[in-house]
Ligand SMILES: [Zn+2]
């Protein structure tokens with residue numbers, strides 16, 4: 001006899017929280033995320049389906065496997081994971097649990113996921129993030145990104161928070177601390193919105209400032225040598 005767990009049929013899909021690293025595709029055209037532990041090898045999109053991380057030919061989540069997307073019920077529990085040194089550059093995701101799910105004490109393991117909001121922490125220097133910049137690691141075809149303030153972006157590959165939201169698509173919202181960046185082009189099917197252009201302008205200005213300071217330093221060095 002097979003014992004089945006009681007099935008739930010919620011009217012609204014459940015929601016939860018998790019942490020992940022923001023990722024940018026190699027060609028810069030797509031934004032996604034990758035998990036911090038199990039499943040970290042497989043970047044996923046804003047709206048995506050889980051695959052078995054062990055490559056087994058069953059649907060995730062399988063009862064006798066630990067594959068599938070994972071999230072916790074409690075925002076504070078997810079935020080607590082951001083305190084560890086290796087997770088400092090991860091972002092907090094607010095997600096909708098779609099498809100089949102397995103409920104456990106702290107959260108869910110499930111088949112499909114929509115990332116609703118990504119909350120980006122401060123730059124490593126402590127200032128508010130304006131961009132997500134190349135973090136110096138990645139997966140095949142994907143660069144890992146980390147929060148950066150305008151001053152620390154320098155010449156690294158970077159996208160503003162608003163651009164990351166647009167590249168992620170599916171109505172993704174990306175916030176820095178308390179301030180929200182609306183999904184770019186909300187109501188407009190194509191092209192960057194005003195908030196995205198403003199964010200890009202701030203980023204370009206920061207890069208220009210950095211470039212000019214480098215030029216000035218080279219100038220000083222040049223004149224010092226005579
Ligand atoms: Zn599996």
Ligand SMILES: [Zn+2]
Nearest residue numbers: 123125149152
């Ligand atoms: Zn900084």
